[in-house]
Amino acid sequence: MGSEPDWERIMTAIGWSFVEVAARLLERGEREAVLGDLLEAGESGLQGVLDVFGLAVRRQLGLWKDWRPWLASFGMALPGSLLLMGFSLSVSQTYQRLIHPTIFKATGLTVGPGFTLFLCNVFLLIGWSWTGGFVMGSISRRTVRVSAIISFLPCVFCLARFRVESLSRFCLLLFLLPAVWGVCHGLQIAQIKLRSALILAAAITLLTIPTWTSKGSWIPNWALSWPAWYLVAMAWRSEARKERERWRTN
Amino acid sequence: MLGEFEYLMITAAAGLGDKAYGAAIREEIEHTTGRKCSIGALYTTIERLEKKGLLTTWMGEATPERGGRAKRMVRVTPKGVKAAKDFYDVVIRVSRGASWVANRTGSAS
Numbered sequence: 001m002g003s004e005p006d007w008e009r010i011m012t013a014i015g016w017s018f019v020e021v022a023a024r025l026l027e028r029g030e031r032e033a034v035l036g037d038l039l040e041a042g043e044s045g046l047q048g049v050l051d052v053f054g055l056a057v058r059r060q061l062g063l064w065k066d067w068r069p070w071l072a073s074f075g076m077a078l079p080g081s082l083l084l085m086g087f088s089l090s091v092s093q094t095y096q097r098l099i100h101p102t103i104f105k106a107t108g109l110t111v112g113p114g115f116t117l118f119l120c121n122v123f124l125l126i127g128w129s130w131t132g133g134f135v136m137g138s139i140s141r142r143t144v145r146v147s148a149i150i151s152f153l154p155c156v157f158c159l160a161r162f163r164v165e166s167l168s169r170f171c172l173l174l175f176l177l178p179a180v181w182g183v184c185h186g187l188q189i190a191q192i193k194l195r196s197a198l199i200l201a202a203a204i205t206l207l208t209i210p211t212w213t214s215k216g217s218w219i220p221n222w223a224l225s226w227p228a229w230y231l232v233a234m235a236w237r238s239e240a241r242k243e244r245e246r247w248r249t250n
Numbered sequence: 251m252l253g254e255f256e257y258l259m260i261t262a263a264a265g266l267g268d269k270a271y272g273a274a275i276r277e278e279i280e281h282t283t284g285r286k287c288s289i290g291a292l293y294t295t296i297e298r299l300e301k302k303g304l305l306t307t308w309m310g311e312a313t314p315e316r317g318g319r320a321k322r323m324v325r326v327t328p329k330g331v332k333a334a335k336d337f338y339d340v341v342i343r344v345s346r347g348a349s350w351v352a353n354r355t356g357s358a359s
Contacts, residue, residue: 029309029322030293030322032309032319032320033271033272033293033309033319033320033321033322034272034289034293035317035319036272036273036312036313036316036317036319036320036321037272037273037276037289037316037321038289039315039316039317039319040273040313040315040316041273041276041277051288051289051290052289054288054289054290055288055289055290055293055294057290058290058291058294059294062294
């Protein structure tokens with residue numbers, strides 16, 4: 001009988017550890033106040049979890065009243081991941097065609113024709129993935145988890161249905177590393193300088209030139225290139241604002 | 251114009267004065283209305299009212315009964331007082347012709 005309070009204490013501790021985990025969905029300041037309020041009110045672990053989830057859901061829904069999360073998720077994450085998976089596959093197939101493993105083993109680096117185009121495509125894949133990730137991270141930081149989930153859904157679908165025997169299914173995910181790198185940068189710095197943005201956008205546009213001759217390529221080209229030009233527009237707006245403020249203070 | 255819950259929140263915070271913070275406001279609302287007030291409704295309304303300039307908030311002291319966690323203190327701004335007073339006046343004006351108000355007036359006389 002004496003073990004009942006111990007049992008209750010253990011259950012309360014377990015319940016509270018769930019509340020603390022759920023509270024990670026909230027921002028630091030709010031987390032502190034909410035956990036303190038729940039503790040002060042003597043709420044049970046289950047009620048605490050429900051309360052915290054309720055607040056987190058309300059917070060997320062509130063963010064979606066703005067246009068930015070929609071653009072980041074459905075203008076960038078979803079179509080971007082689909083198109084970049086296709087492009088990753090294309091780059092992998094070109095690699096396989098150009099640099100055959102047996103030739104590579106026998107003679108060192110032996111490259112076939114079209115190697116320059118292959119290199120262009122590799123840089124383009126990195127550029128598109130990084131700028132897409134950067135825009136996704138910077139445009140709506142607080143909904144970046146949802147955007148990430150939305151971008152992973154087509155990946156899971158395509159990985160499950162991948163049927164090319166000569167290639168590993170992970171070839172579809174070549175874009176992932178530079179994209180994650182871009183998201184991290186986007187979350188940290190939100191904006192890049194105008195000169196860097198212009199160089200990046202111009203380089204990406206130049207790298208797309210070889211694909212201009214093929215029919216129907218302009219849709220994926222623009223769907224993946226707009227983030228680079230969006231970065232230019234944002235950097236230009238920021239510079240213009242700074243210039244106006246400088247004029248005002250002088 | 252304020253919503254019903256916004257009015258309750260401002261009134262509860264004004265009544266608590268310097269002791270107005272999340273848990274105290276929640277308890278005050280639940281005690282006076284007899285209705286459950288969720289943490290989600292409380293904190294999203296506090297944020298909305300703060301954005302409208304009707305409340306100000308800041309992180310206050312931590313107490314042992316809160317496990318050493320800080321309180322989110324709340325103060326009603328002059329703009330908030332005016333908004334609550336306007337809401338109250340509207341409720342009084344619109345209620346004049348209502349049967350329950352008339353009955354109460356009748357029974358009093």
